[in-house]
Amino acid sequence: xxxxxxxxxxxxxxxxxxxxxxxxxxxxxxxxxxxxxxxxxxxxxxxxxxxxxxxxxxxxxxxxxxxxxxxxxxxxxxxxxxxxxxxxxxxxxxxxxxxxxxxxxxxxxxxxxxxxxxxxxxxxxxxxxxxxxxxxxxxxxxxxxxxxxxxxxxxxxxxxxxxxxxxxxxxxxxxxxxxxxxxxxxxxxxxxxxxxxxxxxxxxxxxxxxxxxxxxxxxxxxxxxxxxxxxxxxxxxxxxxxxxxxxxxxxxxxxxxxxxxxxxxxxxxxxxxxxxxxxxxxxxxxxxxxxxxxxxxxxxxxxxxxxxxxxxxxxxxxxxxxxxxxxxxxxxxxxxxxxxxxxxxxxxxxxxxxxxxxxxxxxxxxxxxxxxxxxxxxxxxxxxxxxxxxxxx
Amino acid sequence: xxxxxxxxxxxxxxxxxxxxxxxxxxxxxxxxxxxxxxxxxxxxxxxxxxxxxxxxxxxxxxxxxxxxxxxxxxxxxxxxxxxxxxxxxxxxxxxxxxxxxxxxxxxxxxxxxxxxxxxxxxxxxxxxxxxxxxxxxxxxxxxxxxxxxxxxxxxxxxxxxxxxxxxxxxxxxxxxxxxxxxxxxxxxxxxxxxxxxxxxxxxxxxxxxxxxxxxxxxxxxxxxxxxxxxxxxxxxxxxxxxxxxxxxxxxxxxxxxxxxxxxxxxxxxxxxxxxxxxxxxxxxxxxxxxxxxxxxxxxxxxxxxxxxxxxxxxxxxxxxxxx
Numbered sequence: 014x015x016x017x018x019x020x021x022x023x024x025x026x027x028x029x030x031x032x033x034x035x036x037x038x039x040x041x042x043x044x045x046x047x048x049x050x051x052x053x054x055x056x057x058x059x060x061x062x063x064x065x066x067x068x069x070x071x072x073x074x075x076x077x078x079x080x081x082x083x084x085x086x087x088x089x090x091x092x093x094x095x096x097x098x099x100x101x102x103x104x105x106x107x108x109x110x111x112x113x114x115x116x117x118x119x120x121x122x123x124x125x126x127x128x129x130x131x132x133x134x135x136x137x138x139x140x141x142x143x144x145x146x147x148x149x150x151x152x153x154x155x156x157x158x159x160x161x162x163x164x165x166x167x168x169x170x171x172x173x174x175x176x177x178x179x180x181x182x183x184x185x186x187x188x189x190x191x192x193x194x195x196x197x198x199x200x201x202x203x204x205x206x207x208x209x210x211x212x213x214x215x216x217x218x219x220x221x222x223x224x225x226x227x228x229x230x231x232x233x234x235x236x237x238x239x240x241x242x243x244x245x246x247x248x249x250x251x252x253x254x255x256x257x258x259x260x261x262x263x264x265x266x267x268x269x270x271x272x273x274x275x276x277x278x279x280x281x282x283x284x285x286x287x288x289x290x291x292x293x294x295x296x297x298x299x300x301x302x303x304x305x306x307x308x309x310x311x312x313x314x315x316x317x318x319x320x321x322x323x324x325x326x327x328x329x330x331x332x333x334x335x336x337x338x339x340x341x342x343x344x345x346x347x348x349x350x351x352x353x354x355x356x357x358x359x360x361x362x363x364x365x366x367x368x369x370x371x372x373x374x375x376x377x378x379x380x381x382x383x384x385x386x387x388x389x390x391x392x393x394x395x396x397x398x399x400x401x402x403x404x405x406x
Numbered sequence: 407x408x409x410x411x412x413x414x415x416x417x418x419x420x421x422x423x424x425x426x427x428x429x430x431x432x433x434x435x436x437x438x439x440x441x442x443x444x445x446x447x448x449x450x451x452x453x454x455x456x457x458x459x460x461x462x463x464x465x466x467x468x469x470x471x472x473x474x475x476x477x478x479x480x481x482x483x484x485x486x487x488x489x490x491x492x493x494x495x496x497x498x499x500x501x502x503x504x505x506x507x508x509x510x511x512x513x514x515x516x517x518x519x520x521x522x523x524x525x526x527x528x529x530x531x532x533x534x535x536x537x538x539x540x541x542x543x544x545x546x547x548x549x550x551x552x553x554x555x556x557x558x559x560x561x562x563x564x565x566x567x568x569x570x571x572x573x574x575x576x577x578x579x580x581x582x583x584x585x586x587x588x589x590x591x592x593x594x595x596x597x598x599x600x601x602x603x604x605x606x607x608x609x610x611x612x613x614x615x616x617x618x619x620x621x622x623x624x625x626x627x628x629x630x631x632x633x634x635x636x637x638x639x640x641x642x643x644x645x646x647x648x649x650x651x652x653x654x655x656x657x658x659x660x661x662x663x664x665x666x667x668x669x670x671x672x673x674x675x676x677x678x679x680x681x682x683x684x685x686x687x688x689x690x691x692x693x694x695x696x697x698x699x700x701x702x703x704x705x706x707x708x709x710x711x712x713x714x715x716x717x718x719x720x721x722x723x724x725x726x727x728x729x
Contacts, residue, residue: 045424045546046597138563139519176548202510223504224511227496232518233567240518281701282457283425310662312655319656323641326653330640338633342641345634346656349663352690388595 028402032302040173043276044286048307053174055396064103071174116154124253139243268300275304279360284367303376310357311381319347407619409715415586418541421550422590423600427623429457432543434708439539440477446539447478460701487529523556527576547604555611581614593670625687626666
């Protein structure tokens, strides 16, 4: 059933390089555990080999990948990756691992009007809790840092590896969330009882008064006071947040500068998330040239008889081993192949159905599952070879 | 935490890296416990696309619904949980409606740090009043840490009030001896790294949590003998030119199998060394890796594995022979 489709998929999709072209930003989205970080790094490496200065911005790379790339795990350091093992590389590859807390602190540092205000915010208890512990801020921080490095002009291409999110919308909405939290109207409403010189206007209607009393009851007055202090600090920073948020959203929509790539694995849950991203990106009119299917088990697509194919070779190699070893290994290889074939076919069905959801202009790429986990430049180059055409420049 | 304790726990929290099979394990626990006559609910947490649907055959919504005798499912959506919470804490339906109709208040409540998580966890605790067993299909690693860390944050931030009180109740339940944490992993290096880190970070955020149990999904248990491995290596050292594409593919299949088995062995050793917790390997299922029969069947098979692990643990003398 999937023989022909597999052959088709194997060659499906034009080389990624032409699609990325001179984009400034490539965003890899998808569920967790599908090789997003590896894909982002492989794309970055290919672009660097082709002469561009690239930054891969990642959230939480696997330890060995990070180590082999010489990435420090904290502190938002932009680290240049040593490409001397790849003499053909004409550009530069840089990598950075996102440090949430530091990103938030840097942001406050930048937009706070003076040191006093900055310190007051950094020491506020609600701020510490928000930056550190509350889910969702990681997503926001990724986009915040992204804006920073793209706008810096230090790189010709930035490849972003997005955080794995349970709800796929979280990431795309992230720029808006913090700004919404700091929404002027909400702050004004919330802070009105705290403003000494406030005038009783429409905002503190009887409803608001009731609600406010209620909130005091629910949260405790002290927490509301802390929160009010937090809001008061942020009130004047709101415009700074909003500006950056709008800039990030604009960047996401700019077809000349940005491409979103959906990364998935050939299993049910991951392809569901991929399909969801396809819909969301389309509805939001964000540029999405297609889907990368990672970790594919590719086979010739038919049953093979291990005993017929390898029996003689095995017997010839079995010197010094028990006589049964050759035939038992043949049986094991046959069983392993049947398993792999079954898996490959099941994956084929899932992938076929996912690819039906693509628009005519969207492409797909399939990366076979490599025997070893990818954790060095050579591995990244092998992944990249499935996405980019060697002749592309 | 061993498997017997797990299956006797009242509250079971299931987390792990994305894509490891958290929902499958949650559904399997639900099946197993409800089959034993325990009134059980499997809860997803504020998810937009409930993953339980194909496994237990019904899309979970906020209100618990029955999928089998003794087995219910639900999806703890934050808005619904908030409404219920407010109804429980605020006298008068009119006031609650006024709160919920006010957009500014809505935005404020959405954005108030910790409220969402506290209200969701509070609902989990409420479920314990109705059900013998509550299995929570938690978000993946990072988000699970945020979720479970919130009661401590809320206690730190609020000096009084119902939210703080509720956070204290939640924290007591999270730390109770009748609560079990399950981390689902796969026999892959990256996933094992994340599993180890997840527990390290959870311990930091919620020091009172009890040690977890790891379910290692898609484990490839050893089948190749030493002689077979040696012969496979000899086969692989053959020059590629002398081998047909068909032969190469068979050898690749052999290497694939050997790598999976080695990966499983390495993962079991690392989890033991670095976490020192009990690990239940769940073998790849069926000849085709569990793809035949669909999600509901996989859930049944994982449930059987857990039941067998419990039996083996009950008979330590025969434990290793019984595998």
